[in-house]
Amino acid sequence: MPDVAISVQDLSKRYRIGLEEERHDTLLGAMSSWVKSPLSNFKSLRKLSSFKSEVESDDIIWAVKNMSFSVDQGEVLGVIGKNGAGKSTLLKILSRITEPTSGKVEVNGRLASLLEVGTGFHPELTGKENIFLNGTILGMTKKEIEKKYDEIVDFSEINKFINTPVKRYSSGMAMRLAFAVAAYLEPEILLIDEVLAVGDTAFQQKSIGKMGDIASAGRTVLFVTHNMSALASLCSRTILLDKGQIIDDGKTDVIIQKYFSLDENNGPTGKGEIFFETDVSNGGPFILHAMRTLDERGSIRDAYSSFEPITVEIEFSLKEEIKNLVVGFELKAELKLLIFRSFHNDKEEVFKFRNNSDHRYKLQAEIPGSLLNGGNYYLEPCATVFKKYWIFKDIPGLEINISFDVPNTDHTYVNGRPGLLSPILNWQQGN
Amino acid sequence: MNKTIIEAQEGWQLIDWKELLNHKDLFYFLVLRDVKVLYKQTVMGFTWAIIRPVFSMIVFTVVFGGLAKMSSDGVPYPIFSYTALLPWTYFATAMTKSTQSLIGNARVLSKIYFPRLIIPMTPVLAGLVDFTLACSVLGVMMGWYKIMPNSNIIFLPLLVILMILTASGVGMWLSALAIQYRDVGFAAQFFSQLLMYAAPVVWPATLIPEQYRLVYGLFPMAGVIEGFRSALINTNPMPWDFIFMGTISSVLMAITGAFYFRRMERVFADVA
Ligand SMILES: Nc1ncnc2c1ncn2[C@@H]1O[C@H](COP(=O)(O)OP(=O)(O)OP(=O)(O)O)[C@@H](O)[C@H]1O
Ligand SMILES: [Mg+2]
Numbered sequence: 001m002p003d004v005a006i007s008v009q010d011l012s013k014r015y016r017i018g019l020e021e022e023r024h025d026t027l028l029g030a031m032s033s034w035v036k037s038p039l040s041n042f043k044s045l046r047k048l049s050s051f052k053s054e055v056e057s058d059d060i061i062w063a064v065k066n067m068s069f070s071v072d073q074g075e076v077l078g079v080i081g082k083n084g085a086g087k088s089t090l091l092k093i094l095s096r097i098t099e100p101t102s103g104k105v106e107v108n109g110r111l112a113s114l115l116e117v118g119t120g121f122h123p124e125l126t127g128k129e130n131i132f133l134n135g136t137i138l139g140m141t142k143k144e145i146e147k148k149y150d151e152i153v154d155f156s157e158i159n160k161f162i163n164t165p166v167k168r169y170s171s172g173m174a175m176r177l178a179f180a181v182a183a184y185l186e187p188e189i190l191l192i193d194e195v196l197a198v199g200d201t202a203f204q205q206k207s208i209g210k211m212g213d214i215a216s217a218g219r220t221v222l223f224v225t226h227n228m229s230a231l232a233s234l235c236s237r238t239i240l241l242d243k244g245q246i247i248d249d250g251k252t253d254v255i256i257q258k259y260f261s262l263d264e265n266n267g268p269t270g271k272g273e274i275f276f277e278t279d280v281s282n283g284g285p286f287i288l289h290a291m292r293t294l295d296e297r298g299s300i301r302d303a304y305s306s307f308e309p310i311t312v313e314i315e316f317s318l319k320e321e322i323k324n325l326v327v328g329f330e331l332k333a334e335l336k337l338l339i340f341r342s343f344h345n346d347k348e349e350v351f352k353f354r355n356n357s358d359h360r361y362k363l364q365a366e367i368p369g370s371l372l373n374g375g376n377y378y379l380e381p382c383a384t385v386f387k388k389y390w391i392f393k394d395i396p397g398l399e400i401n402i403s404f405d406v407p408n409t410d411h412t413y414v415n416g417r418p419g420l421l422s423p424i425l426n427w428q429q430g431n
Numbered sequence: 432m433n434k435t436i437i438e439a440q441e442g443w444q445l446i447d448w449k450e451l452l453n454h455k456d457l458f459y460f461l462v463l464r465d466v467k468v469l470y471k472q473t474v475m476g477f478t479w480a481i482i483r484p485v486f487s488m489i490v491f492t493v494v495f496g497g498l499a500k501m502s503s504d505g506v507p508y509p510i511f512s513y514t515a516l517l518p519w520t521y522f523a524t525a526m527t528k529s530t531q532s533l534i535g536n537a538r539v540l541s542k543i544y545f546p547r548l549i550i551p552m553t554p555v556l557a558g559l560v561d562f563t564l565a566c567s568v569l570g571v572m573m574g575w576y577k578i579m580p581n582s583n584i585i586f587l588p589l590l591v592i593l594m595i596l597t598a599s600g601v602g603m604w605l606s607a608l609a610i611q612y613r614d615v616g617f618a619a620q621f622f623s624q625l626l627m628y629a630a631p632v633v634w635p636a637t638l639i640p641e642q643y644r645l646v647y648g649l650f651p652m653a654g655v656i657e658g659f660r661s662a663l664i665n666t667n668p669m670p671w672d673f674i675f676m677g678t679i680s681s682v683l684m685a686i687t688g689a690f691y692f693r694r695m696e697r698v699f700a701d702v703a
Binding site: 048049095100102105107108109115116120124129132133138142165 | 435
C-alpha cells in the first residue's frame with residue numbers, strides 16, 4: 001500500500017453569505033428600521049457564526065460538499081474548477097485556516113500552505129525583515145530561514161534592495177521576494193493556490209521550474225490553478241470541482257478537456273471565423289470586429305492540411321487614431337500553450353491607420369505551410385500600444401484543426417508527430 | 432511522522448501550549464514588527480513613548496494638582512500622576528491595540544494557519560518596550576524630587592506580571608468579540624479613556640471609603656497603580672487588599688478569555 005499523505009472523507013463546509021439588506025423608500029420606514037436595527041444587526045452578525053439546526057436557507061452556501069479523495073505520498077494533485085467552485089475553501093480546510101462543518105481529514109506529515117504570496121508582508125519593513133516575518137508566518141523557524149537566507153535573496157534577484165522598505169519596491173519586486181521565501185519552504189506536504197501568476201514571464205517560468213523541482217523531490221503537492229499549461233506540466237492527476245463537489249478525478253489531460261466542455265463559451269468558437277460583439281478594449285477607441293482564417297484560394301475554413309499555408313485576417317476599426325498601434329495574434333497549442341506571437345509591424349512595413357471610424361481595416365498574415373503539427377491550434381488576436389500597454393490580449397479566439405501530412409510520401413499519420421510543431425525541413429547530405 | 436486529524440470541533444478547548452511553543456519564532460518576529468513599525472517615518476521616533484505620558488502628566492498637574500487641588504498622598508503631584516500613568520498608558524494602549532489586532536490581521540488570518548492567540552498577545556508584549564522607555568523618565572523624576580524607592584520594590588515584578596495578565600485577559604476577550612462585532616473596537620477606544628478616571632490615576636485610592644475597598648480592588652489596575660506608587664514613591668503601604676482582589680479577577684478574566692477565544696477562533700477566518 002502506498003502511504004497516504006492526505007485522506008479526505010465526506011468533507012463539507014457551509015458558509016453564510018449574508019443576504020441583501022432591507023431597503024426603505026420612506027423616511028418613516030428608514031427611521032423605524034434605524035431604531036430597530038441594532039437588534040437585527042446583532043442577530044445577523046451572530047448568525048455569521050451559528051447555524052442552529054438550519055440545513056437549507058437562502059443565505060447558506062455549501063462551498064464544499066461531500067468531498068472524498070485521497071492523495072498518496074509524493075503525488076502531485078491538480079485541483080481545477082470555475083470561480084467559486086470551492087477550491088480555495090478546500091485548501092483552507094486542509095490547512096486548518098477554517099474548520100469543516102462535517103467530515104474528516106487525515107494528514108500525515110508536516111503541511112504548509114501557500115494561499116497567496118507575501119502573506120503578512122509589511123510595507124514599512126525592509127526586504128530582509130520581511131523575509132523573516134513572512135518565513136515564520138509560513139511555518140519556518142528562524143534557524144531554517146537563516147540557513148536559506150542567501151539562496152532566498154539570490155532567487156528573488158533583488159539583492160540591491162534587500163535593506164530598503166518594501167513599500168519602495170515595485171509590485172513585481174515585492175512579489176518576487178515573496179515567492180522566493182515561499183519557494184524555500186520545505187514541508188512534506190504543500191498546498192498551493194494560484195500563486196504562480198506573479199512577476200514577469202521569465203520569473204513565472206522560473207517559478208514553475210521551481211515548482212517542478214519541489215514536485216520531483218518527492219513532496220506531496222496539491223496545486224490549485226487556472227493555468228492549464230502549468231497544470232499539465234506539473235500534475236499527472238487532477239480533480240475537477242464544481243459547486244463544491246468533485247465531479248471528476250483522473251488523468252490531467254482528460255480532466256482538462258472535461259473542464260473546457262463544462263462551459264461551452266469558455267473555449268474558442270466559430271468555423272474559421274469569429275465575430276466579436278464585446279468591447280475588447282474596455283471603452284477604448286479600438287473596435288475588434290472579426291478574425292478569420294483563409295486558405296490559398298481565399299475561402300474561410302477551419303480545417304487545414306499541415307502543408308497548406310494559412311492566412312490569418314483580423315478586422316477592426318478605430319474610433320480615433322491610436323499612436324503606435326500594433327496589432328497581432330498569438331498561436332497557441334492545446335492547453336493554451338503559447339507557441340508564438342506575431343505583430344503587423346514585424347517587418348517594419350508599418351501600416352498607417354487613418355483616423356476614420358467607418359473604415360474597416362483588414363490585416364492579413366500568412367502562416368507558412370509545413371510548419372504546424374496535426375491537432376488543434378488556437379488563434380487569439382491581440383493589440384498593444386507599442387512598448388506601453390496591452391489594449392487586449394488572451395481573449396477567446398479561433399480554433400483551427402490541422403491534419404498532419406507530409407506531401408510526396410505514402411506515410412499516413414493520425415495525430416501528427418510528437419511535438420508542438422512539425423516543420424518540414426530541408427535535409428541534405430554533407431561532405 | 433506527525434499525523435493531524437481535522438474535524439469539526441465541539442465545545443471548549445484548552446490552550447495548546449505545545450503548539451504555541453512551536454511558533455515562538457513567529458511570535459518573536461510579530462512583536463518585533465509591531466515595535467519597529469510603530470514609530471517608522473516619525474521625526475521623534477521612540478521619543479513618542481515618553482511624550483505621551485509626560486504631556487498627560489503636565490496637563491493633569493495643571494488641572495487636577497493646580498486648579499482642583501487634588502490630594503496626592505503627600506508627594507508632589509507630577510510624580511504622583513506620572514507613576515500611575517506608567518502602568519495605565521501601557522494597559523490602555525495594549526487593550527485598544529489588542530482589541531483591534533484580529534481585525535488588523537484579518538488578511539493573514541484568512542490565508543494561513545498558526546495559533547490565533549499569538550495575534551492579540553503581540554501588542555500586549557510589544558507595549559512593554561514603550562513602558563520600559565517611559566519608566567526611565569520616572570527614574571529621572573525621582574532623582575529630581577530626591578525620592579528613594581523602598582523595600583517594596585521587590586514586589587514590582589509581581590505588579591508588572593499582574594498588569595500584563597490583565598491586559599492579556601482583556602485582550603483575548605475583546606479581540607475575539609471585535610472581529611465579529613466591530614462595535615467592540617469603537618467602544619474599547621473611548622472606554623479606555625473613561626476608564627482612566629475610574630482608575631486611581633489622577634486621584635489617590637485613599638479617597639475610596641474603607642468598606643468599598645475590596646469591591647473596588649476587583650478592578651485589577653487599581654492594585655497595580657497603587658502598588659507602583661507604594662513601591663516607588665512611598666505613598667502608602669502596599670495595598671495588598673487591592674492586589675489580592677485584582678489578582679483573582681485578573682486570573683478569572685484571563686482564563687475565561689482564553690476559553691472564549693479558543694471557542695471563537697474556529698470562525699475567525701470565516702467572519703473576518
Ligand atoms: N468567508 C466566507 N463567507 C461566506 N462565503 C464564502 C466565504 N469564503 C468563500 N465563500 C463562498 O464559498 C464559495 C467557494 O469559494 P472559493 O473561494 O472556495 O472558490 P474558488 O474555487 O477558490 O474560486 P476562485 O477560482 O475564484 O478562486 C463561493 O461561493 C464563495 O462565495
Ligand atoms: Mg480561490
